[in-house]
Amino acid sequence: MIDAVLERFAKQAPAAVMVRALLANVLSDKELDAIFRESAERQVEGPLLFSQVVGLLHLVVTKAQPSLHAAYQQRRAELGVSIAALYQKLAGIETCVTRELVCRTAARMGAVVAELVPDAPAPLPGYEVRILDGFHLAASEHRLKETRGVRGGPLPGQALVVLDPQKKLIEDVLPWEDAHDQERAVLAELVDVLRPGQVWVCDRNFATRMWLFQTELERAYFVVRQHGQLPIEGAGRLLKQGRCETGEVLQQPATLSDGHGGQMTLRRVVVRLDRSNASGDKEIAILTNLPAEVAAAAVAELYHTRWSIEAAFGEMTLALRGEIDTLAYPKAALLGFALAVVTYNTLGVVRAATAAAYGVEKAEQVSTYYLANEVATVWEGMEIAVEGAAWDRFADLPPPALAVELKRFAQNLHLRRYQKHPRAPKKPRTAPGQTHDPYTA
Structure with missing residues (x-):
């Protein structure tokens, strides 16, 4: 029954x-x-x-x-x-228990996904891609005695999140209790997950010499947006390499110093955008140590897949209650x-x-x-x-x-x-015209 x-x-x-x-x-x-x-x-x-x-x-x-x-x-x-x-x-x-909870369950679910969709398309054929981003929990209600006199709610913490874009599963979460630490400082704790042959796609917050050199040392690869403070030296002119979905692609060799006399040779891929992005940028520069047989346009397209982790965060926020505002600890x-x-x-x-x-x-x-x-x-x-x-x-x-x-x-x-019901693009608002009121004229 x-x-x-x-x-x-x-x-x-x-x-x-x-x-x-x-x-x-x-x-x-x-x-x-x-x-x-x-x-x-x-x-x-x-x-x-x-x-x-x-x-x-x-x-x-x-x-x-x-x-x-x-x-x-x-x-x-x-x-x-x-x-x-x-x-x-x-x-x-x-937090070590919290992290193990995510890692162990993700590994078991990943094995099930591999059985269900064994031929899932890879973002970059021949390579194991991981997307890395940070997530900051929203401020909670005043539950801690020490923060009851503060106008803003306490920030409970942050996490570095690793997404497997082929299986579309989040396979690792590094919880961090200090919400005010920079993501760059937390990044050092994630070095132990680097594996040979992996390709790590990250935003410019993670473009640090420590992370890039450690990735190279572990015989892994990176596709990361260039940070303005990273000491990159371009070698030669930017040469056109075709187009990607968002604009024209150019490339030049570059070097990065480790600050102790050592150097790394890499490629600097520049995308001249057809339309300015949300930040008003007209071009973005991407750094990679992938071999030359991976075309610059493929590197640009791979970096574009970084938004899949942002989409995952959006779905979690909309569909689930992952930020419980009554939990301040x-x-x-x-x-x-x-x-x-x-x-x-x-x-x-x-x-x-x-x-x-x-x-x-x-x-x-x-x-x-x-x-x-x-x-x-x-x-x-x-x-x-x-x-x-x-x-x-x-x-x-x-x-x-x-x-x-x-x-x-x-x-x-x-x-x-x-079924999904995507919203149509919002129409631009126009300022309402002024009307003449005969009773107040």
Whole structure:
């Protein structure tokens, strides 16, 4: 009978069922508690388990519950701890645990995506591309005693985020508690993830000598916009190299000094834009150490894919509640953001299953917002109607078997229910004309 109820949900709300089945596999209570035990450095497990904390916070992130307190009230009896104990536990979750939560789940979901869409197009064929950007959490409500007399809310923290554009999953998040540190200072903590053959696409905030030389040292590659303070010396004239989607492409050899007598030879690719960008720039300069066989136009197009991570941030902000304004303690707020990343990745797997069932072009038209909305509205009812044991059959499925199940559920998707509705370009506003009022003339 339980299986019959599950199948009914699978036909009426397939996206919610796919997310729940996927979480049963990659984010089970057993797996969550294992992540905590293996990653925590100082915090002890205690009577309130990490899996219980994540379960409550997940309800808030997916908008199934309006606040953490509301989620706690609903599950107060089974938790057996006070609300103060919950907030104390949250405030102490170490950032190393938060990062491991994202990395480990992303790796498992990536294996499923590879089964669903094995021939996904690569941004740069023959290379493993990663896009890096920073994310600053919005100011929270005044919850810290020390900040109650301050007009502005405290900033809970920031994170460096790594996106795999081929699988369209966020595979790493480096949480950082000091929201006022420069992203460049945080960047040094990410050096250990560099791997030979990878191509790292970054904005100019990450154009530091440390990062570029370390990337070269690890036999990896970079495609990064030139920062004005970076001591680059051009060698020779800019030569035309054709066009890319946004303008004319030119190139010249260049060198970068490490400040200690060493130098790096690289290419400086300049794009003369057909239209000025939002900052008013008429051209942008991109630095790369990719080999010469990668054309300058391909480098420019690859840098343009950097906006996919901005789109991911926008979708998370719109569809999920990753910035919970009542969580002022950095560790708690960063865990909430990390759970939003994990949830965004589960929706990415749903899109991959849609591509496997209907084709990539139709999957591109599926809206993350409508997928997340179905999860939020159906989740609590589904948890009541379908017992937890019914999801256990997904827990131990290897990626190929889980991919088969997800594709089966995806065939129940009525794509028009989840279709994107992009807004038309805004019309320029004109100043209203002055009218003559005879009564005030």
